[in-house]
Amino acid sequence: xxxxxxxxxxxxxxxxxxxxxxxxxxxxxxxxxxxxxxxxxxxxxxxxxxxxxxxxxxxxxxxxxxxxxxxxxxxxxxxxxxxxxxxxxxxxxxxxxxxxxxxxxxxxxxxxxxxxxxxxxxxxxxxxxxxxxxxxxxxxxxxxxx
Ligand SMILES: [Zn+2]
Numbered sequence: 172x173x174x175x176x177x178x179x180x181x182x183x184x185x186x187x188x189x190x191x192x193x194x195x196x197x198x199x200x201x202x203x204x205x206x207x208x209x210x211x212x213x214x215x216x217x218x219x220x221x222x223x224x225x226x227x228x229x230x231x232x233x234x235x236x237x238x239x240x241x242x243x244x245x246x247x248x249x250x251x252x253x254x255x256x257x258x259x260x261x262x263x264x265x266x267x268x269x270x271x272x273x274x275x276x277x278x279x280x281x282x283x284x285x286x287x288x289x290x291x292x293x294x295x296x297x298x299x300x301x302x303x304x305x306x307x308x309x310x311x312x313x314x315x316x317x
Contacts, residue, residue: 186200193227195225200226203223203235203236204221204224205221205222205235205236205239207239208243208244208245208246208248210252211256224239247282247283248286250280253274253275254275266280
């Protein structure tokens with residue numbers, strides 16, 4: 172005679188719905204992969220650009236998928252993430268090594284850099300006039316002028 176111990180000591184972490192944050196019971200959990208160019212997997216390039224959605228039921232899964240369908244998928248954003256990941260672990264890669272590690276070609280890397288600087292500039296809203304070097308006051312100290 173022995174009791175069967177059915178309560179496992181280590182249960183899985185509760186899975187939270189991406190939409191409402193409720194811990195969904197395993198029976199009603201739903202998963203879906205959607206394209207998302209801002210997602211970069213920590214180490215597996217095969218999973219870059221894919222977001223795994225978790226929902227507590229079909230309604231919320233449908234709503235989440237709808238949200239990501241409206242999000243623009245920008246290839247340069249994905250490439251920028253791949254480059255950042257590569258440089259994060261190996262900061263002194265040259266361009267050739269970077270291409271090899273990221274799986275991108277030089278053209279794609281160049282387009283990514285252009286895209287990033289354009290995005291940077293549009294975020295910054297630069298001032299209309301640039302200060303000219305040498306135009307700063309106090310640099311000339313000509314006492315005998317007048
Ligand atoms: Zn939900």
